[in-house]
Amino acid sequence: MIPSLKGEAEYVINLLKNIIEMIPDAVMVADRDGNCIMVNQAYKNLSGLSDEDVVGKPADIDIAERDSVLIKSIREGREFVNLLRRVGPDKREVLCSAKPIYIQGELVGSVGVMHDISEIKRLSRELEHKNRILRSLESKYTLDDILGNSEKILKAKEEAKACAGVSATVLLVGESGTGKELFAHAIHNMSPRAGGPFVRVNCAAINKELVESELFGYEGGAFTGSLRHGKKGYFEQADGGTLFLDEISEFSLQAQAKLLRVLQEQEVLRIGSTVPQKVDVRVIAATNRDLEEEVRRGNFRQDLYYRLNVIKITIPPLRERKEDIPLLCNSIIKKYNQKYGRGINSISKKALEILMSYDWPGNVRELENIISRAMINMDISEKEIKPEHLPDLVDNHGFLRQLSDGDIVVSVKGKTWDQVKREFEAKVLKFFLNKKKSKTAIAKDLGITRRALYKKMKLLED
Ligand SMILES: Nc1ncnc2c1ncn2[C@@H]1O[C@H](COP(=O)(O)OP(=O)(O)OP(=O)(O)O)[C@@H](O)[C@H]1O
Ligand SMILES: [Mg+2]
Incomplete structure (x- = not known):
């Protein structure tokens, strides 16, 4: 049934040609001897060469510099990806990939795809x-x-x-x-x-x-x-x-x-x-x-x-210019209102007091972090930043200074890190509670809110 076989082959070749034409990147197909058998329109546009210039000729005819990636892939029987080449009379810069074609285990040729990078270069220049x-x-x-x-x-x-x-x-x-x-x-x-x-x-x-x-x-x-x-x-x-x-x-x-x-x-x-x-x-x-x-x-x-x-x-650290904290807070609130689409309009006196009594080792950046975090955690209906919105700000300096007149001993043997931390915190709390100061003063010493202090005392009782 030779005629129909021939007809089938023609059909497949036509199908293939049509498919290749549809590909937006430049494509060239070579036979096993490294001669070009087919190119698509995108290739012709890119290289400026016609069918007559390349079909039936060695696949490196278009290469302005160095060797052909198609021929390389046939010779070495393997795929190459994105090798830089220049093609055509204009020496357009392209990235070239090629893969050998095997039919029933036999090497019959190679297919190459070229990607014009002059456009990428233009875009990257624009980006720069x-x-x-x-x-x-x-x-x-x-x-x-x-x-x-x-x-x-x-x-x-x-x-x-x-x-x-x-x-x-x-x-x-x-x-x-x-x-x-x-x-x-x-x-x-x-x-x-x-x-x-x-x-x-x-x-x-x-x-x-x-x-x-x-x-x-x-x-x-x-x-x-x-x-x-x-x-x-x-x-x-x-x-x-x-x-x-x-x-x-x-x-x-x-x-x-x-x-x-x-x-x-x-x-x-x-x-x-x-x-x-x-x-x-x-x-x-x-x-x-x-x-x-x-x-x-x-x-x-x-x-x-x-x-x-x-x-x-x-540039002075924030702790040396605490009087600027209210002003900074207001500006930070405005900034994050805009960023998060919130309508928070003030910060309570008590909350400010907490911020003013803290030493801010991370300075304005830390203040910004604390306020923005408080704002994220607030209910959409809340309009004022209050102490309960603020995290525990432990003023390590003041706090450790006070601790240094008492010994806090925690044995670590056989305990997990969590247990040690909890025990240490409980002892610190007891140490401060024994000072017979008001709860507000103790909370301030510890750099936490009164509410947080009561919560910790409750835990201590349990
Ligand atoms: N005086 C100020 N008024 C308003 N915003 C400030 C002020 N100082 C710092 N900030 C804000 O605090 C943040 C940190 O500032 P910046 O990055 O300039 O600090 P830095 O000294 O360079 O810190 P680092 O040493 O960590 O790089 C920024 O968001 C900045 O806008
Ligand atoms: Mg910096």
Whole structure:
């Protein structure tokens, strides 16, 4: 029945051709000798080549650089995925995958799919551009966003204002969550560089081996894995603007030496280049460590410390400006009302008292966490933050200070951690209850609400 067999083959081939035409990616099929037998329209669009140019010819006829992935897959009898090639007269960049075709165990050819990445590249360029805009949008904070009327914060704000006009290096020192990043943004936005880029670098997060290439960039082909056209470092990215080096104490001594050189010369040398490039960058560094102590310990270069320390702004911890807490609370409530779609309009006097008696080791960030958590847990009908909405704030400093005049002994033998904790808490509670103070005073000492204290006393009785 040869004619019908032939008819069937024709039918299948036609079906196949139609299917291949439907595929949006470029497809090429080759026979076992590596000659092209079929391409689809998407392939022709991508490569700019016609059927006549390729069909019946070796499958590498279209490749502008390197070998054909189709032929490679036939030769080696295995699949290859996403190899970078250039095809056609335009040398379009494509990702090429190819898989050998076996029929009844016999290798009969190979099918390849090409994915144009010029579009991806265009999109990633666009994304990078958007990111750059986003970064400058992020840098929208001004001095007005730094809240507080306490003497200490006003002094820090004055200092920030005074240094904005000059290009000198600024060192921001403050505990975690005090607003160092906010200050960096504000200084940038008050400076003549406000229209330029603001680039933040988290020195703790940069891979130690890559510090130099991240900061100073590299020339094309400087090392394996590097981008073809090289890459700008953070200094070049920040040219004409501000480079914010956050957590500067986390830099290795080697990185510190490199940084010092750039600060002195105001020029960078890309890895693999011999031509230094001038950069106009204002550096703001931040740390929550005592850098002088780090210098004494040999962890931080003294010369770099002097370089950075031209203008030093100390940002006070929240416990030294507790009078700002009500103002901060109101602004945080507003912010989270908007974020969570809530209508909370106040915080009770008692709740404020609790917040004012706490020492805030995590500073404004911790205050923000506590208030936002309270707001999430409130009933939708509740409009005022009350003590019962607040978690137990244990003021470890005051609390431990008081404990130190009594011995709390808990034997741990044969007990679980939970049992030990419970027993310790019970003994601490008894210790405070024995002080014959009012329940309100005891609750305050423990940094918990009266209600929480009664709950704990109840547990003690059980
Ligand atoms: N004075 C302030 N007024 C209003 N919000 C503030 C103030 N200080 C800090 N914040 C807020 O507290 C949070 C922490 O601030 P920021 O990230 O600037 O602190 P940081 O000092 O950089 O902390 P870390 O050392 O942990 O990085 C942010 O949400 C910030 O908006
Ligand atoms: Mg920070």
